[in-house]
Amino acid sequence: MALPRPVKAVVFDMDGLLIDTETVVYRAMRRTADGIGREMPFSTFQRMVGLQHSASDLILMDHFGEGFDLAAWSAEVSRHFREELAAGIALKAGALEILDHLDQAGLPRAIATSSGLESVRLSLGPHGIVERFQALITRDVQTQGKPHPEPFLKAAAALDVDPADCLALEDSHNGVRAASAAGMMTIMVPDMLDPTEEMETLCVRIARDLHEVRELLAAQAR
Numbered sequence: 001m002a003l004p005r006p007v008k009a010v011v012f013d014m015d016g017l018l019i020d021t022e023t024v025v026y027r028a029m030r031r032t033a034d035g036i037g038r039e040m041p042f043s044t045f046q047r048m049v050g051l052q053h054s055a056s057d058l059i060l061m062d063h064f065g066e067g068f069d070l071a072a073w074s075a076e077v078s079r080h081f082r083e084e085l086a087a088g089i090a091l092k093a094g095a096l097e098i099l100d101h102l103d104q105a106g107l108p109r110a111i112a113t114s115s116g117l118e119s120v121r122l123s124l125g126p127h128g129i130v131e132r133f134q135a136l137i138t139r140d141v142q143t144q145g146k147p148h149p150e151p152f153l154k155a156a157a158a159l160d161v162d163p164a165d166c167l168a169l170e171d172s173h174n175g176v177r178a179a180s181a182a183g184m185m186t187i188m189v190p191d192m193l194d195p196t197e198e199m200e201t202l203c204v205r206i207a208r209d210l211h212e213v214r215e216l217l218a219a220q221a222r
Contacts, residue, residue, distance in 0.1 A: 003185055003204060003220055008165040010102060010217075011155045011184065012133075013050075014113040016171040016191035017210075019123050020090050022049060026192070028080035032073060038064065049192050050172025052114045052145035091127055092191075094210030099132050101214045105221060110135035110155040112168075112178075114145050135159055147174040149182035156182070169213060176202050187213055 016022035026045045033040035044063050048056040053074075061068055102109055110133055113120060117138040124130045135158035137151050144150045156163040168179030171191040179186040180202040187205045188195055195206045207213050 003167065003216065005165060005185065007107065007167045007185070007217060007220065009156070009159045009161040009167070010098075010107060010109045011112050011152055011159075011166050011168045011179070012109060013168075013170045013172065013175050014111050014120060014123065015115060016049065016092075017169055017175075017189060018092055018095050018111075018129075019127075020092055020191075021123055022171075022192045024084045024089055025077070025081060028077045028084065031080045032076040035076065036073075046193055050114060050146050050170075050174035052139050052142075055145065085122055088126065089123060091129075092189075092210060094212075094214060096129070098210045098214040098217075099129060101217060103132070105217070107217075108134045108159045108161065110137060110159055112137040112151040112155040114139055114151075116140055146172070147177035147181070149178050152179050152182035152184055156184070167217075169210070173199060187216075189213065 012018055026042070029040045029045060044059065047059050057070055060070060060073065111120065115138060117136060117140050120136055120138055121130060135155055137155045137158065139145060141154065142151050152168055153163060156166050163183040166184045168182070168184040168186045169189060170176045170179055170186060171189050171193070173193055173196065176186055176188050176199055186203045187207050188199050188203045189207045189209060200206065205216070207216070
């Protein structure tokens with residue numbers, strides 16, 4: 001299925017879309033929960049995917065209950081995450097190839113993420129791809145996070161492209177909701193969350209990986 005309009009720019013999510021951080025974060029949370037004799041169900045983690053820390057923290061407080069030491073939890077999760085980060089976190093399949101295609105096609109691109117700028121640099125910096133994006137819309141410059149469309153609208157503005165002419169790539173439900181609300185052509189590349197009927201409605205396509213997205217863009221250019 002072809003895209004409904006020519007693509008003039010591409011806006012990427014980061015965690016779970018460009019790099020395999022969601023898996024690592026969940027593993028860090030499981031290790032932290034084990035250390036305090038508690039459980040971190042996958043279903044609880046799934047509710048947090050795509051949200052800013054402030055929204056995720058509310059889910060954690062609801063799950064663990066009154067008196068939960070959120071600061072200690074966050075510090076320990078961060079420690080475990082940084083241990084794995086130091087060992088290297090893999091890019092998702094097709095990430096480098098789609099960036100190469102965008103270079104060849106002369107299409108600008110941005111990242112719109114719920115993570116902070118430091119996290120973007122720590123996660124993507126070792127792979128040398130931060131500089132391959134013309135704009136980084138991190139939580140540091142957002143007043144409203146996903147599922148609000150602001151991150152994607154800011155990305156389109158930074159690239160000076162109409163949102164309707166942007167292709168948004170997301171792995172999370174809240175990310176898809178945000179991109180669709182911004183008026184972008186949206187493709188979901190599932191990671192920790194399966195596509196739902198709602199996602200099918202909001203997306204122009206559900207892709208297996210970034211290779212499939214690259215092939216779709218290449219076919220449109222022919």
